[in-house]
Amino acid sequence: MSTALHTAPGEPAPPPTGGATFRGLRPLIARIHFYAGLLVGPFLLVAAVTGLLYTLSPAIERWVHDDALHVPVTGPELPLSEQVAAAVATRPGLPVAEVRPSAEPGVTTRVSFDAGLPESYRRTVFVDPYTAEPQATLDTYAEWLPVRGVIDNLHRSLLLGPPGQVYSELAASWLAVLAASGLVVQLTRRVRARRERFLPRGGGSPRARLRSWHGAVGVWASVGLLFLAATGLTWSQFAGANVGALRSAMDWTTPAVATALPATSATDPAGNTPAPATAGTATPATADTAAPATTDTVAGTADRVLTAARADGLDGPVEIVPGDPGEAWSVQQTERSWPSQQDSVAVDPATGVITDRLAFDDWPLAAKLARWGIDAHMGLLFGTANLVALAALASAVIVLVVWGYRMWWLRRPVLPGGARGAAGPPGSRERPSPASVGVVALAAVLTGLLLPVLGVSLLLFLLLDAALSARRAAPAAVAGDEGSG
Structure with a gap:
């Protein structure tokens, strides 16, 4: 018959029992x-x-850069092509890297340019979607405005x-x-x-x-x-x-839509003429597709690409990334709060046909966990x-x-002398x-x-x-x- 050990009130409990390895390991820990x-x-x-x-950076960002982020609602939104063209006119010659249409009433449209800035930085023009008037030009860090970019880099690298x-x-x-x-x-x-x-x-x-x-x-x-x-x-x-x-190595990377377009061909290998393309199928690259995506063609193509993405079900805030010559443009949802909306499509800029699509539900589990983990670490997943x-x-x-x-x-x-040691x-x-x-x-x-x-x-x-x-x-x-x- 075993005897239970009891501790008298006020008496320290005995140290936990354990194996010899742990008893030797605990002091080292x-x-x-x-x-x-x-x-x-x-x-x-x-x-x-x-x-x-x-x-605190989201609140600081909204306060410091309110003039760039928000505008009064003065009527219906103008076509995206007009907004992009207005931004391009302020930065002629710079290639357009990304377009973020206004996500909600009173919010500006962002048009970002590659301007030879440090990695992850872009020159972004904020455009009033109701008047196509540029409101501000800022050097943004990824999706963050300058003040939040500074705080992010301070936390990550002390600005070094x-x-x-x-x-x-x-x-x-x-x-x-x-x-x-x-x-x-x-x-x-x-x-x-x-x-x-x-x-x-x-x-x-x-x-x-x-x-x-x-x-x-x-x-x-x-x-x-x-x-x-x-x-x-x-x-x-x-x-x-x-x-x-x-x-x-484990094939857990974040997937992306394929932006390659089929090579131009009038007939297939059997000598038959391809059937007309329909929504959701890839079409051969045309002369317009293969041409470089200049700032002028970007402005004219943005509406077509956005319309195709919206018709395919990509609602909410999105980012549009022009492809290289001969490639499709990609459009991806950017809602990173719960539930995440990260679906994306590839669009032929010449025809507006969806050439590839990727739903967030189809991401590998490891990629989803990485996305959610990073977003939670950045305070994005569950909002306030x-x-x-x-x-x-x-x-x-x-x-x-x-x-x-x-x-x-x-x-x-x-x-011994009364002083204190370490x-x-x-x-x-x-x-x-x-x-x-x-x-x-x-x-x-x-x-x-x-x-x-x-x-x-x-x-x-x-x-x-x-x-x-x-x-x-x-x-x-x-x-x-x-x-x-």
Whole structure:
């Protein structure tokens, strides 16, 4: 008959039982959590502050660029060709890269041009759809206006370009490690009551209260933080490239409509004259199709392409991308809130015939998950609720980092002269087992194959811990030798 163990009221619970490997691994997990929080904390703080600013960017964008985004409704919309022609007249000679027709009453039409700007930037003319009068010309970043583009790049690279992206990759990588390791530490630590692992408790020393709040908030935010880390890494510099290569190898890439048109041919291989094209079938490329898509032909063709796409069921906001000479134009829905509308078609610019179509429902599941994950990370999937959730997670990271530094400051030991020294990692007296160190070192090497920034920095943390442990052990060993003598 087994005897149940009971804890007297107010008495700390015994440490959780577990295998020898875990008992040796837990101190190492706690140390990694400590070193990562101490050394990577500034990067996480910058990422969280800029991320919090990003959640405000839609409102800031609407306020700063209201004159470019909105116009009074003064009558029916003019044909798209007239709006495009008005934009082209302001930028003669520049090739049209994209057209975004007005998506709702009172919203301008965007006509973007390739103007030799840095990658992802375009010169965009905003046109009043009711008068065809250009309202503003801005250098946009992808679909974002300048102010939101600056905030996005500040969050992603500190406005330093590719070198600056290492910071955000380091922060995203270690955000996942800190969330997972903190979860392990919090759920396995000694507490008087199980609820203290999930809810902060009052009383005790200032450091004890901080640790309670730090642990509880970390537990509740952990799932969201792991999500932000995983989705953020998908477009990071090194890990993102590896993820992209893996998706390509597994055929999980985002599909796109085929824009190639059949070669011009008067007869088929059997010598028969092709039947007239009907809606939904490809037609041979004509002389007009093969001609370069100049700014003049773009203005004249935009109506035909949009009409064909609308007739095929592409409602809501769309983007029109002119094809290269001899290619179809593509039209894609751009509604990224839930439920996503991302259907697309390819249209022969000479005839307005749909040559290919791709429904979002036909995307591979991995491509859908990637789309939804990125859109949720950017606050687009669930609208205002999504932005509020992101702001809450960013605020959680800020307070967790600040509390972590405060706890470290309060743990400073008193030196013989009365001064304060630097606090070491928690559980310094518990030596990680060699097996646990080997397991984590192997995990660092394997992780480094996909997440090189994380793998390299994790190995550096292990070396740092080994060096500091050896330094602390040396005086103890000398004292032991003197005592035995």
